[in-house]
Amino acid sequence: xxxxxxxxxxxxxxxxxxxxxxxxxxxxxxxxxxxxxxxxxxxxxxxxxxxxxxxxxxxxxxxxxxxxxxxxxxxxxxxxxxxxxxxxxxxxxxxxxxxxxxxxxxxxxxxxxxxxxxxxxxxxxxxxxxxxxxxxxxxxxxxxxxxxxxxxxxxxxxxxxxxxxxxxxxxxxxxxxxxxxxxxxxxxxxxxxxxxxxxxxxxxxxxxxxxxxxxxxxxxxxxxxxxxxxxxxxxxxxxxxxxxxxxxxxxxxxxxxxxxxxxxxxxxxxxxxxxxxx
Amino acid sequence: xxxxxxxxxxxxxxxxxxxxxxxxxxxxxxxxxxxxxxxxxxxxxxxxxxxxxxxxxxxxxxxxxxxxxxxxxxxxxxxxxxxxxxxxxxxxxxxxxxxxxxxxxxxxxxxxxxxxxxxxxxxxxxxxxxxxxxxxxxxxxxxxxxxxxxxxxxxxxxxxxxxxxxxxxxxxxxxxxxxxxxxxxx
Numbered sequence: 001x002x003x004x005x006x007x008x009x010x011x012x013x014x015x016x017x018x019x020x021x022x023x024x025x026x027x028x029x030x031x032x033x034x035x036x037x038x039x040x041x042x043x044x045x046x047x048x049x050x051x052x053x054x055x056x057x058x059x060x061x062x063x064x065x066x067x068x069x070x071x072x073x074x075x076x077x078x079x080x081x082x083x084x085x086x087x088x089x090x091x092x093x094x095x096x097x098x099x100x101x102x103x104x105x106x107x108x109x110x111x112x113x114x115x116x117x118x119x120x121x122x123x124x125x126x127x128x129x130x131x132x133x134x135x136x137x138x139x140x141x142x143x144x145x146x147x148x149x150x151x152x153x154x155x156x157x158x159x160x161x162x163x164x165x166x167x168x169x170x171x172x173x174x175x176x177x178x179x180x181x182x183x184x185x186x187x188x189x190x191x192x193x194x195x196x197x198x199x200x201x202x203x204x205x206x207x208x209x210x211x212x213x214x215x216x217x218x219x220x221x222x223x224x225x226x227x228x229x230x231x232x233x234x235x236x237x238x239x240x241x242x243x244x245x246x247x248x249x250x251x252x253x254x255x256x257x258x259x260x261x262x263x264x265x266x267x268x269x270x271x272x273x274x275x276x277x278x
Numbered sequence: 279x280x281x282x283x284x285x286x287x288x289x290x291x292x293x294x295x296x297x298x299x300x301x302x303x304x305x306x307x308x309x310x311x312x313x314x315x316x317x318x319x320x321x322x323x324x325x326x327x328x329x330x331x332x333x334x335x336x337x338x339x340x341x342x343x344x345x346x347x348x349x350x351x352x353x354x355x356x357x358x359x360x361x362x363x364x365x366x367x368x369x370x371x372x373x374x375x376x377x378x379x380x381x382x383x384x385x386x387x388x389x390x391x392x393x394x395x396x397x398x399x400x401x402x403x404x405x406x407x408x409x410x411x412x413x414x415x416x417x418x419x420x421x422x423x424x425x426x427x428x429x430x431x432x433x434x435x436x437x438x439x440x441x442x443x444x445x446x447x448x449x450x451x452x453x454x455x456x457x458x459x460x461x462x463x464x
Contacts, residue, residue: 009403011355018350176322244436
């Protein structure tokens with residue numbers, strides 16, 4: 001027997017072990033085990049702080065979403081970035097106002113299982129959580145304009161990502177694939193906004209693309225101070241609960257230059273803007 | 279649909295079995311094949327070949343309790359062969375790298391061929407894996423069953439890449455010792 005044959009023979013590994021290795025790993029917080037007592041005290045302090053903060057800030061407009069529990073059989077994308085970074089020429093540059101006007105639907109979605117790739121797209125199941133414009137089914141197939149070959153701005157989505165998206169219905173399938181209730185993002189990738197929360201459960205939207213600042217400015221939506229590192233850390237910690245890779249990408253763009261730095265909006269500012277367009 | 283019912287469809291030679299299998303496990307299988315062949319079209323071909331192979335294998339097999347693992351084993355085999363024989367994929371170097379790593383697990387043969395039948399090897403490998411703690415076992419399986427890169431494994435388990443490499447190195451040494459202890463040294 002040689003190494004090649006042994007690699008083949010690894011298929012003899014028990015099915016239970018194979019399934020177990022495919023399950024989404026539980027987050028390991030070993031450091032906390034040794035600090036149990038301190039953590040318990042900290043919980044009391046945080047609990048008190050949350051109660052106080054809620055009293056001080058009663059005007060949160062958006063329901064808090066708990067971080068998504070990722071099931072063992074969730075289908076995660078095989079890779080998070082395309083193998084080559086691509087530049088693209090957009091046919092039209094949208095801002096959030098024109099994206100809103102041209103969208104069939106504007107909503108918050110939670111990304112589910114990875115489904116496949118189709119052309120330039122990666123396809124995901126997605127659950128619609130909150131609709132701001134249009135009529136859209138509760139469960140859709142979301143087309144992201146990135147794939148394992150070509151990488152633009154965002155990482156390839158993963159189970160549990162929550163996004164504010166501007167969507168148009170998609171039905172341009174070839175012979176090899178067809179999914180009902182499919183929607184593609186307008187922009188297509190640079191309008192993506194990740195939903196996150198600070199420690200007081202106030203909702204924010206994070207744009208990975210630096211020029212998202214001007215997309216909001218053109219639409220008259222104010223940016224939150226994107227240099228507020230404490231706030232960035234709080235938002236990043238919420239993302240980390242479901243997607244440590246995305247959190248890492250966001251963190252990398254805390255201190256980058258003006259063009260590539262992350263941008264932050266309060267969701268309530270977007271909601272006011274949506275109300276004004278209706 | 280429940281796995282038991284899907285297997286019943288295969289046993290009744292009902293073509294709906296493939297549709298149900300695809301609906302329940304298609305994405306996971308494509309994802310698995312994609313991570314091995316790194317090519318969308320090929321991973322879809324692997325998926326279709328897997329259904330064909332499952333159709334031929336059930337019966338006599340009746341994987342009621344392990345349908346996904348059964349299909350995953352088939353698609354792994356098909357995807358590995360694609361990597362070896364389809365030069366366009368440019369994956370043969372990667373497969374060679376993995377084979378060379380596993381070569382280190384084999385006891386010194388002294389020139390004679392080291393051979394072992396599948397039943398004995400299955401018991402040996404699974405006994406070895408049973409003695410590893412869960413994290414090490416999963417890292418080993420991700421590398422040599424799912425063929426993940428060390429970078430992907432480090433992201434998956436939120437550990438450093440150097441820790442993954444060290445774990446794999448130690449696991450290979452332990453597998454080698456295990457095989458020697460089991461009397462496979464020639």
